[in-house]
Amino acid sequence: MYPHNSDWQNMQVYFDAFTEISQQFFDRLDDETVAKLKVDLKPQALSDSGLDFSEVVERLKQQVIPQLSxxxxxxxxxxxxxxATPIATFADWLVATFDQNVHKAGDSVASLIELQAIEWLCELFELPKTFQGLMTTGATASNFLAACCARQFAGLKQGINVAQQGVYGLDVDIFSTTPHASMCKSLGMSGLGQKQFHPIKALPDSEAMDVNDLAFCLSQSTAKAKIVIASAGTVTTTDFDDLAAVASICQKFGxxxxxxxxxxxxxxxxxxTEGKTKGIEKAHSITLDCHKWLNVPYDCGVFLTQHRDLLEQSFDLPAPYLANESTTPDFMSLGVENSRRFRALPVWLSLLAYGKQSVKDWVESNINLAKQLADWIDDSDDYELVHPCQMNVILFRPTAKGLSQSQMDQKTKALLKKINTDGRLFLSPGIWQGQEIIRIALSNWQTQQQDIEVAIQVLKDCI
Ligand SMILES: Cc1ncc(COP(=O)(O)O)c(C=O)c1O
Structure with a gap:
């Protein structure tokens, strides 16, 4: 006998509740306050024998759903x-239904789906077939795998197998200009040290690397191994390092x-391939997020490398109970987790259903809409565009003539709070050249012209 709530014969009850909850949630997305700034969950005792499903749904409706963003x-x-798009959402529902553990090949097609999803992503981004990789929980996890691969490379250059022996005695110089915070975290987690990178100068009014300074610093480095961490789209200004130049400098200095x-x-x-990412195909490794512009549900990142052997050296875990005879790679030997969800399925089904063109349309539309909103801000007497909008991110603040820096920062913070409290938009803060700014990033496939008009109205109302 199953205990209550465990009767598969009764699945229709769950389907009904699921359909009702999902439909109501989707229907409210447009007029709902975007972010719930004040939330509350009262302490409640852990149930001893469990609640009836109807009671569980009631709790969900009262305590959780109204407080979701x-x-x-x-x-x-x-x-x-x-x-998440409809197809990606549908796929993610099925991930729970299928409940596969994509750790080893040999018991289902799930590993082949992950392999094919990675191949399709390489095709989408016109990357050489020499790139291989795996799905991760996000870009942070991918940056961690990157740090581990680079660490292994550095070790092998000086006769140290870091995965086996550790980083003790490793002689390595790391260079970067504007690494994402998650990259610094990853350097820390990998034992290389969050602060152990040499800052390369940025170009004027930019977060992009000054490649002349990179060449100079690499030429001065006497370390036995060198690692360069470049950016293709910094999170604040969306600047891209000149990757073709960076790659050839890296090649020159090994x-x-x-x-x-x-x-x-x-x-x-x-x-x-001739746009801002030109040269990325020469990188040893690349971090990508699918829960950003591919619009699949959290969480889904990707790590790609042309040196899968270094990943294997870093993450392989031979254990007798895990042995199998399959020739498909074991994803648990390429990344952090042994047990892994079937997160490739939403990517695979999305690419199958939407194809290259839809992804292109989403990105193009977000970029065009961002430029339009940036132009309105630039023309407004009440706001100042603090950096040209180059892609999907807008950086701005209220105009603050005659105010001191700290008064300006206060005004910007107060305005951000007012906008987010208003509820028609949700924006996040940032710092540009030492000053508080407000940041708008468009990467949702559903954002349309009418949303830009709502935003303009909010900016008029909140000033
Ligand atoms: C450039 C860059 N790297 C890494 C990350 C971290 O991504 P995640 O939240 O998926 O770990 C982000 C997030 O915005 C990012 O923009």
């Missing part, structure tokens, strides 16, 4: 946030090149 909706513009292209790689779908 509309992050998947068209006007959640904080951070870099995608919103340096490992990792590129964090969490959302910037999508520019390649629009502009092709």
């Amino acid at each position: 509309a992050a998947r909706g068209p006007r959640y513009w904080g951070f870099v946030t995608g919103g 340096a490992w090149l990792h590129v964090d292209a969490a959302f910037g790689l999508f520019e390649r779908v629009v502009m092709g």
Whole structure:
């Protein structure tokens, strides 16, 4: 006998509740307050024998659903946030239904689906077939794999197998200009040290690397191994390092090149191989996020490398109970987790259903809408565009003539709070050249012209 809530014969009850809850949630996305700034969950005792399903649904309706954000909706513009498409959402529901553990090949097709999803992504981004990789929980996890591969490369250059022996005695210099915070975290987690990178100068009014300074610093480095961490789309200004130049400098000095292209790689779908990502195909490794512009549900990142052997050396875990005879790679030997969800399925089904063209349309539309809103801000007497909008991110603040820096920062913070409290938009803060700014990032496939008009109205109302 199953205990209550465990009767598969009764699945229709769950389907009904699921359909009702999902439909109501989707229907409200447009008029709902985008972010719930004040939430509350009273302490409640853990149930001893469990509640009836009807009671469980009631709790969900009262305590959870009204307090969720509309992050998947068209006007959640904080951070870099995608919103799951219908097909990706459907696929993710099925991930729970199928409940596969994509750790080893040999018991289902799930590993082959992950392999094919990675191949399709390489095709989408016109990357050489020499790139291989795996799905991760996000760009942070991918940057961690990048740090581990680079660390292994550095070790092998000086006769140290870091995965086996550790980083003790490793002689390595790391260079970067504007690494994402998650990259610094990853350097820390890998034992290389969050602060152990040499800052390369940025170009004027930019977060992009000054490649002349990179060449100079590499030429001065006497370390036995060198690692360069480049950016394809910095999170604040969306600047791209000149990757073709960076790659050739790295080649000259025998340096490992990792590129964090969490959302910037999508520019390649629009502009092709001669756009801002030109040269990325020469990187040793690349970080990408699918829960950003591919609009699949959280969580889904990708790590790509042309040196899978270094991943294997770093993450392989031989254990007798895990042995099998399959020739398909074991994903648990390429990344952090042994047990892994079937997160490739939403990517695979999305690419199958939407094809290259839809991805291109989403990216192009977001970029065009962002430019339009940036132009309105630039023309407004009440606001100042603090940096040209180059892609999907807008950086601005209220005009503050005659105010001191700290008064200006206070005014900007107060305005951001007012906008987010108003509820028609959700934006996030940032710092540019030492000053508080407000940041808008468009990466949701559903954002349309009418949302830009709502935003303009909010900016008029909140000043
Ligand atoms: C360039 C870059 N790298 C890394 C990350 C971290 O991504 P995740 O939240 O998926 O770990 C982000 C997130 O916005 C990003 O923009």
